[in-house]
Amino acid sequence: MRRHPTGLALCALLAVWLLSGVRADEPVVRDEAVLARQATMKSAKAALAVLAEMSALRRNFDRAAARAARARLQEALADLPDRFEQPYSDRHTRARPEIWENWPAFLRSAETAQEAARGLRTSSLPALRRSLPAMMSACLACHSRYRTER
Template sequence: MRRHLVELAICALLAAWLLSGVRADEPVVRDEAVLARQATMKSAKAALAVLGEMSALRRHFDRAAARAARARLLEALSDLPDRFEQPYFDRHTRARPEIWGNWPAFLRSAEAARQAARGLRTNNLPALRRSLPAVMSACLACHSRYRTGQ
């Protein structure tokens, strides 16, 4: 029963995160490094949206689509260290300076998310439901530490 409640709570956090989206009043960023960073995070978010919708039964479970989403997520998470290697500070960034102030800790967080995504099981719906909370937990932990404006 407790595990079920934890899974529901994580799915609720996922839904809130996915629905947060980009606000209309956000400025347009023209820096190539930032655009690449944003594209990587949007790719991860889109992959998680597919998996989260399947897990929450808002989308029919499709093994091939789940595997494709997992592959996109792994690709995005593998690119994270490269995307954040160069500090970029402007008044609109949501990346906290702690990323670059403690680069080794950020790399450990990025690796934890990648390892959780590797453990994501897309064979069937019960396996997805069991393994998705670890991925969401790793992503949310990194965002809560290194991102402003959740």
Template sequence: MAYSLYRLPVLVLLVMTLALSTPHLMAQEQITNKGVKKRVALMLTAQASVATLTDMMAGRVVFHPARARAARRTLMQTSRNIIKRFKKPHSDPLSNARPEIWTYWSDFKAKAEVADDAARQLNVNSLAGLRRTLPNVLQSCLSCHDSYRVEPNEFTTH
């Protein structure tokens, strides 16, 4: 009985996540440039990790250290690859990346490095640690999106 009660919230969260991601996934399927497609996939993966952590931080889901560590690992992997994925100025009509990324490459690169550093410093050992360190990650994401994303908004990424 307890196992079933545990599975229901997880299933509801999974369905909600898929429903909210479907428009992004459909848009991603329409992207023709492989470089842009890889950028979008990277950002969607990061977005999913951030969503997991923010849900825990906000109390929408119970803090679970193993899930938080997994989300942190994924976030570290994605943030480490931002510079690589954006190095070449691939374009596609469905890309939300501003061309200023490549005009101001050193600033973009610095912001990506800040995001990578914030992800590495993320404390997922406790809810208090997550609440103390996740805002730095969120701020680094928003800082870059404000400058280099066509339509900056709350964690709907590239």
């Protein structure tokens, strides 16, 4: 069987592209400040996921685990302004330039999220369910304004 040279070239180019491409779950840069920013956002997301899973009954409510998740979330959100203070952008970033173009507005959004995290109630499932929507709303509002879609 004879192989078409164009087909072989396309396969070779595809293989090179797939093997050399940046994976979405790998750090895009080696800059310590950027890696810290990514780690902070991943930590906040993981903590919020625990609380959301409990609220949705996909995970049993556990007061100690809920409090630990709230503490991790509060810690991550407290670090947020410091993590975003220095502008950084590359072809893989999801941060919009509006963060740095209107820094005071971004700081207000960060403070709103911090207040919502302090307002999370983890003493019981009903308390968590009442307080979690404010946290989710703060996250979504900030992301809709300062984060690009993929």
